[in-house]
Amino acid sequence: MSHPLEITNLVKRFGGLTATDDVSFHIEQGQSVGLIGPNGAGKTTIFSQIMGELRQNSGTIRLYGEDIGDLSTPARIRRGVSRTYQVPRPFGDMSVVENIRVGLMPDSIWKMITQGPDRDREIELALSVGFSENDLNRRPDELSMGDLRKLEMARTMATGPSVMLLDEVFAGLTKGEISQIGELIQQMRRDGMTFLIVSHDLGALEPLIDRAIAINYGSKIAEGAYADVISDPNVRSSYLGVA
Amino acid sequence: MGLRWYHFAMWAGFIALMYAMPELVSKGTLRTFIFANFLAVFAISWDVLSGRTGYISFGHPFLIGIGAYTTAILTKRFDVAIEISIPIAVVVTMIASTLFILPALRIRGSYFALVTLAFMELIYQLVQVIRPDLTGGTRGMSGIQTLTRGAVNGYYMSLSLMLAVAISMWLLMRTRVGTALSAIGMSEDSVLGSGLSTTRLKLFAFLTGAFVAGLGGAFYVHYLGSIAPRALFDINFVFTIIVAALIGGSSTIIGPMVGAFFLTYLLEYLRPYLPGAERYFIYGGIALLLYMYQPKGIYHIVMQAWERFKPGKSA
Numbered sequence: 001m002s003h004p005l006e007i008t009n010l011v012k013r014f015g016g017l018t019a020t021d022d023v024s025f026h027i028e029q030g031q032s033v034g035l036i037g038p039n040g041a042g043k044t045t046i047f048s049q050i051m052g053e054l055r056q057n058s059g060t061i062r063l064y065g066e067d068i069g070d071l072s073t074p075a076r077i078r079r080g081v082s083r084t085y086q087v088p089r090p091f092g093d094m095s096v097v098e099n100i101r102v103g104l105m106p107d108s109i110w111k112m113i114t115q116g117p118d119r120d121r122e123i124e125l126a127l128s129v130g131f132s133e134n135d136l137n138r139r140p141d142e143l144s145m146g147d148l149r150k151l152e153m154a155r156t157m158a159t160g161p162s163v164m165l166l167d168e169v170f171a172g173l174t175k176g177e178i179s180q181i182g183e184l185i186q187q188m189r190r191d192g193m194t195f196l197i198v199s200h201d202l203g204a205l206e207p208l209i210d211r212a213i214a215i216n217y218g219s220k221i222a223e224g225a226y227a228d229v230i231s232d233p234n235v236r237s238s239y240l241g242v243a
Numbered sequence: 244m245g246l247r248w249y250h251f252a253m254w255a256g257f258i259a260l261m262y263a264m265p266e267l268v269s270k271g272t273l274r275t276f277i278f279a280n281f282l283a284v285f286a287i288s289w290d291v292l293s294g295r296t297g298y299i300s301f302g303h304p305f306l307i308g309i310g311a312y313t314t315a316i317l318t319k320r321f322d323v324a325i326e327i328s329i330p331i332a333v334v335v336t337m338i339a340s341t342l343f344i345l346p347a348l349r350i351r352g353s354y355f356a357l358v359t360l361a362f363m364e365l366i367y368q369l370v371q372v373i374r375p376d377l378t379g380g381t382r383g384m385s386g387i388q389t390l391t392r393g394a395v396n397g398y399y400m401s402l403s404l405m406l407a408v409a410i411s412m413w414l415l416m417r418t419r420v421g422t423a424l425s426a427i428g429m430s431e432d433s434v435l436g437s438g439l440s441t442t443r444l445k446l447f448a449f450l451t452g453a454f455v456a457g458l459g460g461a462f463y464v465h466y467l468g469s470i471a472p473r474a475l476f477d478i479n480f481v482f483t484i485i486v487a488a489l490i491g492g493s494s495t496i497i498g499p500m501v502g503a504f505f506l507t508y509l510l511e512y513l514r515p516y517l518p519g520a521e522r523y524f525i526y527g528g529i530a531l532l533l534y535m536y537q538p539k540g541i542y543h544i545v546m547q548a549w550e551r552f553k554p555g556k557s558a
Contacts, residue, residue, distance in 0.1 A: 051436075053432075053435075072440070073435045073436065073438075074435060074439055074440045077437070078438055082436075082438070083436065085436075089432060089433045090433070091426045091429040092430075093425070093429055094422075094425070094429070098422060101419065102422060102423060102434065102437045102439070103437045103438075105422075105423060105437065105438075105439060107438055107439050107440055107443075109420055109443065109447050112418060112419040112420040113415065113418045113419070113420050114418075115419070116418075116419070117419055117422075155433075155437060156436075159437055
């Protein structure tokens with residue numbers, strides 16, 4: 001069977017800088033993979049290429065065997081891949097449920113007009129990421145960073161992905177919020193979601209992943225079980241700063 | 244859509260009041276109301292195209308003008324019946340609006356506004372140079388067939404058009420498509436990231452706004468019976484439309500309608516005291532004060548008050 005996500009010989013150049021240098025990896029069904037590396041290693045660039053926000057110079061990106069490398073971002077999302085952003089980007093003048101409503105919308109103007117919003121599903125998603133009933137009508141400027149990340153998760157989940165890319169989901173969160181989001185990811189793993197997770201918080205990341213991939217200067221430098229990757233000499237010198 | 248009984252009650256009350264207006268005010272005031280009705284149509288059109296998506300059009304008379312010129316030329320030069328020329332004018336305006344989508348794919352913010360301004364300048368020059376025998380060149384056209392005679396009939400015609408536009412756009416924008424268009428104005432990238440084609444949504448906004456602009460332009464020219472390019476493709480006209488939408492409260496449909504009446508009435512009210520261009524200082528000043536106090540416009544000031552007594556709030 002084809003893998004949910006498979007990347008082969010991906011290359012992305014910005015002028016003289018090779019931001020993604022011949023990277024290949026795949027993720028198996030229901031697996032959760034951590035993508036680690038120092039700042040500027042090119043983790044987010046890989047995410048952007050998977051989503052079609054940036055176009056690769058060469059290489060292929062396959063989703064369940066289908067080459068999605070030439071599709072628009074919305075078309076890729078409809079095929080089941082979705083991401084969150086390092087800096088959450090909510091719709092500022094909309095409540096929590098309205099933000100989720102946008103994620104739930106079908107990409108058809110006719111259906112947007114003729115079919116009303118699915119209130120039950122909006123609320124269900126909001127509650128599933130840990131919002132309380134009181135939070136539903138709050139606006140992004142009233143939310144903490146943890147709540148904003150939860151909202152971003154909910155809106156991403158609303159698009160109905162089978163592969164989720166999470167970018168620095170723990171940045172700026174309190175310990176309580178980290179364990180809350182971690183628990184949410186664990187729950188979704190049990191439900192069969194496939195994940196690719198970027199995080200600098202290795203302590204929070206470790207229990208959430210089946211294996212890890214380390215990159216530096218755009219190249220893959222190690223891949224395997226978390227413990228093996230983290231003790232790899234290349235990873236230790238580039239990322240952890242120890243010989 | 245979440246319609247409540249008080250929505251129906253408010254619309255019914257407003258409609259009844261507006262249709263009773265010829266019994267209540269003088270013919271001179273009625274003519275002011277006619278202008279307010281048309282301004283409301285243009286402001287609503289601007290609001291649909293720009294208010295939500297944040298793609299600010301400075302070239303709205305480009306669309307209005309295409310609707311107005313198309314029907315004027317068809318009826319006057321080719322003896323086409325008005326019932327046929329107005330729908331054609333609307334379709335032509337919608338086709339012309341797709342030109343807006345080309346810059347909108349690549350640029351945002353003030354750059355987009357400048358490109359639309361260029362569109363308006365372009366058509367202003369074009370109607371003067373290209374086939375002046377058709378367009379009337381610099382002098383414009385007069386003796387165009389009118390739909391109505393007299394202030395009262397003109398008022399009913401403009402009012403019916405304005406209400407039809409306002410209610411249909413209000414209903415349309417209450418659906419999820421209104422939410423999606425607002426979302427584009429807040430974060431276009433997040434709309435893309437929600438799996439929605441923003442190009443298609445923007446095109447929908449432009450086509451719908453152009454539909455209203457073309458309709459308004461066509462009816463306006465058949466109300467006036469003449470067309471003057473210098474007054475139509477004028478930056479002051481653009482500002483009047485935009486200020487009406489913003490003072491009233493953009494991306495609300497009701498707001499631009501309220502703003503159009505407020506602005507028209509204000510300008511008329513000031514006329515005896517300040518006959519010249521000084522009036523525009525006053526209106527600029529009031530617009531400035533409103534933005535400082537409530538940037539979201541009159542609509543939001545009223546809504547804040549309404550929230551305090553909203554029926555069924557405790558239920």
